[in-house]
Amino acid sequence: MKYAWKEIMFGKKKYILIELLLILLMFMVLFLSGLASGLGRAVSSSIDTMDADAFVVDDSAEQIITVSSVESRVLNELLEKNADAQPLDIQRMYIVKDRDDEKLNITYFAITPGSFIEPETTEGTGLAESDAEDPIILDDDFMLEGISLGDKVYDSSTDLEFTVTGFADDRMYGHTSVGYISTDSYTKLRKSLNPMYEPVYHAIAVRGDAEYDFKGNNLELVPKQEIIENIPSYSAEHITITMIVWLLVIISAVIIGIFNYILTLQKKKELGVMKAIGMRNSELVGMLISEVLIVSVIAAVFSLVLTFGMAAALPEKMPFYLEVPGAVTVTVAFVLISVLGSLLSVIHILRIDPNIAIGGGEE
């Protein structure tokens, strides 16, 4: 490690250029993975942050809450069995600020006010504490549309008036911001669209265990993570971007590998001499690996700083979301794959014939 560092310090200019390239590559990887999870969260964060472990949906819904339908008696039966259960309806609609304003996408989450699936507000109060007839908690992205606490917003198709009682951060579903309303408001909304509407739930959110004959009632209990993966478009987007990220990690590693190989080729005579004077293969390979580690760890640190710095400066609406564990995973993978990428050079080192040191290398 000591001698590898001396070699790097001796060839500073060369290594600074390599570092620069690696930092940019790594930055691109981290940035894309931030966008990947940001986009993922734009689809799923409302479910992800919900304090529920699983959801009851009907077994023909293919684990998609919005197309499921669960009779209200199921909720009562679950509650009788002491299950921690709450009804949930998810409905994509539009709201307007003023009656002739532009329509804004919204996904209503209809819940029981004060229940465990209600989000904590970052501003304002919860649904239960509000005096308004039809209160609503909005995702804080709506603030950027000029909506503030106490404002009235209207459902665009029914004209139902909601009073904004609170804001919660990071509540998205299928690329739209979520508004939390009470199940009563939701029933009112559905009845004004269709007077024959009979209250049924899309799903029932469950916390902890639930003893119930789901199968016999044509229902199933689906863990939260599966529900997220089955949100339309989530998997398709997620898999694509994740693939791009890992492809980039691998490409970066290949580039490091090639760089390393060129450097090793240039040092062929030097390495032959070192072998001739009795340097063990393990020592030479150790130096190479230390060099790769030093170079890639420096690149990793700088690109992490760069990425998180950039993230802080990004506009609010940009779907960028990079958690430290995720960034660390990508970074560690990058360092490991760089080491793997230098295996080609290792093989080259092992194959160098020390005899090239004798006779000036001509023979």
Next chain:
Amino acid sequence: MSETLLELVDITKSYRDGESNRTILNGVNLKIEKGEFVAIVGPSGSGKSTFLSIAGLLLTPDSGRILLDGNDVTKISGSRRTMIRRKSLGFIFQSHNLLPYLKTEDQLAIVQEKEASERIHIDDLLNELDIADCRGKFPSQMSGGEKQRAAIARAFINDPDIILADEPTASLDAERGRISVEMIRNEVKKRNKAAVMVTHDTRILDLTDRIYRIENGQLVCG
């Protein structure tokens, strides 16, 4: 214990040269005792380098035996060869072949074995070779003669039994070349080593104890 440090018995080596086989060494015998400095001369292509490679455990002979301090090392494994080259052999090459990115003290420290560091001190060695002021210099900051002397220091750093020098004056002018070989001679005598030098520089042969000539694959005295 015998005073013979290096013994080569009936060494043969041939190369494929296109269609035919060319025999470079054909039954070479050599015995070198402690404190002896031996020169091997011959025209280029005569097999001097091949001989040195075999003596230096860098090349295996087709037949014959190599004895180091009485032990047969002809057929030992690659990693043991490396270990013997590190601990018992000291190499001096045509050019200094120092690592460009290390200061002289690190050039020596990187190859020095722990047990040798108790017997040989880098400072003493650099003083004897008159390059103490090069201790903290990179090769690019040193003259040709100083670099070759640093390389000589590297050959002695592990207190080896045998020194193998491959045309050590090739990259130096006459005066510097002579000084370098004198230094090799002094170290060999002082530390009681055996040394083999391959050269075609006849001006330095008077510094050696015995001279061999390679002719038709045979080693001829004188």
